[in-house]
Amino acid sequence: xxxxxxxxxxxxxxxxxxxxxxxxxxxxxxxxxxxxxxxxxxxxxxxxxxxxxxxxxxxxxxxxxxxxxxxxxxxxxxxxxxxxxxxxxxxxxxxxxxxxxxxxxxxxxxxxxxxxxxxxxxxxxxxxxxxxxxxxxxxxxxxxxxxxxxxxxxxxxxxxxxxxxxxxxxxxxxxxxxxxxxxxxxxxxxxxxxxxxxxxxxxxxxxxxxxxxxxxxxxxxxxxxxxxxxxxxxxxxxxxxxxxxxxxxxxxxxxxxxxxxxxxxxxxxxxxxxxxxx
Amino acid sequence: xxxxxxxxxxxxxxxxxxxxxxxxxxxxxxxxxxxxxxxxxxxxxxxxxxxxxxxxxxxxxxxxxxxxxxxxxxxxxxxxxxxxxxxxxxxxxxxxxxxxxxxxxxxxxxxxxxxxxxxxxxxxxxxxxxxxxxxxxxxxxxxxxxxxxxxxxxxxxxxxxxxxxxxxxxxxxxxxxxxxxxxxxxxxxxxxxxxxxxxxxxxxxxxxxxxxxxxxxxxxxxxxxxxxxxxxxxxxxxxxxxxxxxxxxxxxxxxxxxxxxxxxxxxxxxxxxxxxxx
Numbered sequence: 001x002x003x004x005x006x007x008x009x010x011x012x013x014x015x016x017x018x019x020x021x022x023x024x025x026x027x028x029x030x031x032x033x034x035x036x037x038x039x040x041x042x043x044x045x046x047x048x049x050x051x052x053x054x055x056x057x058x059x060x061x062x063x064x065x066x067x068x069x070x071x072x073x074x075x076x077x078x079x080x081x082x083x084x085x086x087x088x089x090x091x092x093x094x095x096x097x098x099x100x101x102x103x104x105x106x107x108x109x110x111x112x113x114x115x116x117x118x119x120x121x122x123x124x125x126x127x128x129x130x131x132x133x134x135x136x137x138x139x140x141x142x143x144x145x146x147x148x149x150x151x152x153x154x155x156x157x158x159x160x161x162x163x164x165x166x167x168x169x170x171x172x173x174x175x176x177x178x179x180x181x182x183x184x185x186x187x188x189x190x191x192x193x194x195x196x197x198x199x200x201x202x203x204x205x206x207x208x209x210x211x212x213x214x215x216x217x218x219x220x221x222x223x224x225x226x227x228x229x230x231x232x233x234x235x236x237x238x239x240x241x242x243x244x245x246x247x248x249x250x251x252x253x254x255x256x257x258x259x260x261x262x263x264x265x266x267x268x269x270x271x272x273x274x275x276x277x278x
Numbered sequence: 279x280x281x282x283x284x285x286x287x288x289x290x291x292x293x294x295x296x297x298x299x300x301x302x303x304x305x306x307x308x309x310x311x312x313x314x315x316x317x318x319x320x321x322x323x324x325x326x327x328x329x330x331x332x333x334x335x336x337x338x339x340x341x342x343x344x345x346x347x348x349x350x351x352x353x354x355x356x357x358x359x360x361x362x363x364x365x366x367x368x369x370x371x372x373x374x375x376x377x378x379x380x381x382x383x384x385x386x387x388x389x390x391x392x393x394x395x396x397x398x399x400x401x402x403x404x405x406x407x408x409x410x411x412x413x414x415x416x417x418x419x420x421x422x423x424x425x426x427x428x429x430x431x432x433x434x435x436x437x438x439x440x441x442x443x444x445x446x447x448x449x450x451x452x453x454x455x456x457x458x459x460x461x462x463x464x465x466x467x468x469x470x471x472x473x474x475x476x477x478x479x480x481x482x483x484x485x486x487x488x489x490x491x492x493x494x495x496x497x498x499x500x501x502x503x504x505x506x507x508x509x510x511x512x513x514x515x516x517x518x519x520x521x522x523x524x525x526x527x528x529x530x531x532x533x534x535x536x537x538x539x540x541x542x543x544x545x546x547x548x549x550x551x552x553x554x555x556x
Contacts (some may be wrong), residue, residue: 013283019377031540042330042365042366043366043367043368044365044367044404045328045365045366045367045368045403045404046366046367047328047366048326048330049327050323050325051325052320059341059344059345060341062337063341063345065523066337067337067338067341073419081435087320087321087322087323088320088321089320089321089323089324089380090323091323095373096375097400097401097403097423100401100402100403101403102367102403118425119398119424119425120424123375123377123378124322124378125322125323125375125378125379125380126322129437146397146398147397149395152515163353204544236534245550
C-alpha cells in the first residue's frame with residue numbers, strides 16, 4: 001500500500017512541516033520507499049515533483065524542502081508498489097485536465113478488474129490500477145458534463161463514480177482541482193483543521209515540534225488529510241469506510257460519514273451505517 | 279516570443295551543457311525571462327520542472343543542473359510572454375495524454391483566432407494560444423485514431439493539423455511522445471546531430487567549452503533542436519519556413535524541407551518551395 005497527504009487552506013501555506021514527517025515514512029520510519037510525488041497548485045497551474053527514489057533520500061525531496069513553496073492545495077504520495085513497476089510513469093499523484101482544470105489524484109489501495117480503457121479518450125500511461133481508475137473517473141465526468149457544472153453536481157458525480165470503482169477493491173484517495181479537496185476513505189484516512197487559537201504540535205516521525213503561532217495569523221484555516229496522523233498532540237478525525245469529505249478554503253463543506261466496520265456478535269466483520277451529515 | 283530547446287538521443291544523455299547556455303538567455307544574454315519549463319522523459323513517464331521566475335535565476339533551474347538527469351528526450355522552453363499571464367499554468371512545455379502516452383509540446387510564436395475548445399474533450403487550462411493549439415492538436419489526433427497508429431500515420435496527421443494551425447500565425451514548435459521528436463519551423467528553428475567522431479564545442483552564451491569525447495562513446499547519437507544555435511563551432515542546420523523534421527534515437531527519420539522565404543524581383547517577399555525529402 002501507500003500513504004497519502006493532502007493540504008487545503010484559505011491562505012497560501014507551506015507544507016514543509018507535514019511533508020518532512022511524511023517523507024520519513026519512505027524508508028526511515030516506515031517502508032513506503034517505491035518513489036514519491038508531490039503536486040502544488042499555484043492558481044490553475046500545478047508544480048509537480050516526482051522521483052522513483054525513496055522520498056526520505058531524494059534530492060528532489062530536498063529541493064521541495066528548500067524551495068518553500070506556498071500553496072492553497074497540495075497532494076503528496078509515498079509509494080509501496082503493489083501494481084506497476086517503480087518508474088516515474090507509475091508515480092502518484094496523477095494529473096489530468098478536466099473541464100479546463102488540472103485535477104490531481106493520489107490513491108492508496110489495490111483495485112482489480114477495472115474497465116479496460118483501451119481506445120477511450122482518457123487512457124492510462126503507466127500500469128497502475130490507480131491511474132486506470134483515475135482515467136475511468138475523468139472519462140466518466142467529461143462524458144457526464146461537457147462543461148464544468150456547479151460544485152454540488154461535481155461532488156455528486158465524483159461520489160457516484162467512486163461507488164462504482166470502490167466495488168473493485170480498496171479505494172482510499174485524495175483529489176483536488178485547485179479549489180477544493182476531496183478525501184475518500186476505504187480503510188485509512190484521517191484529517192484535522194488548524195485554526196485560531198493555534199498551538200504547538202509534535203511530529204510523530206521525528207519528535208520535531210512546531211508552534212503554529214509563529215507562522216499563522218487569525219483567520220487562517222489549514223486542513224491536513226493523511227493516511228495516518230502526522231502529529232501526536234492534535235485531534236485527528238479518523239474517517240470511516242466509505243466516508244467522503246469535501247474541503248474548500250480549509251473548511252469542511254460537506255461530509256458523508258460512511259460505514260463503520262464493526263465486529264458483530266458472531267465474530268464476522270459487519271458494516272454499520274453511521275449517518276450522512278452535510 | 280520565446281525560445282525552444284529539444285534533445286533526442288539513442289542513449290540516456292544529460293542536457294546540462296545545452297541547458298546551462300540556454301537558460302542564460304532568460305535574463306542574462308537575452309530577455310526571455312517570463313518563466314521556464316523543462317520536461318525529461320523517463321520511459322513513458324515525464325519529470326517536469328516549471329517556474330514562473332527567469333530560468334537563469336530560478337532555484338528550480340539550479341535543482342535541474344544539480345540533479346544531472348539523463349534522458350532520451352527532453353524539451354525545454356524559456357518564455358517571453360505574448361499571450362497569457364506569467365503564471366505556472368501558462369508555462370511551457372504543456373503535457374497531454376494521447377493514446378496512453380505523455381505528449382510534451384513547447385511553442386514559439388503567436389497564434390490568433392484559434393478554434394474555441396469550450397466543451398471539447400481537450401480544453402486549455404491556462405490562457406496561452408500555445409496550449410489552445412496543442413489541445414486542438416490532441417483532440418484532432420484522438421478523434422482521428424482511437425488507438426495509436428503506426429508512426430507514418432502519426433507524422434502525417436501531425437503535419438495535417440499543423441498546416442491548419444499554422445494558418446493562424448507563427449507556429450514554431452517541438453513535440454515528443456518519449457520515442458520520437460518532431461520540430462516544426464515557421465520562422466526560427468535549428469538542429470544538429472552529435473555523433474562520432476566527437477569534438478569540442480564552445481557555448482555562445484558564456485564561452486564555456488566542452489569536449490564531447492570526455493562524455494560520449496562511439497555509437498552515441500544526440501540531436502539538439504533549438505530556436506537559435508547554442509554553440510559557435512558546430513554546424514547547425516537552419517530550418518526553413520514550413521519545415522518539419524522527425525528524429526528518433528538521435529537520427530533524422532524524415533524531413534520536409536519547407537519553403538524558403540525569398541526576395542522576388544518585384545521586391546515583395548515570396549515563397550519558394552525547396553523540396554521534400556524523406
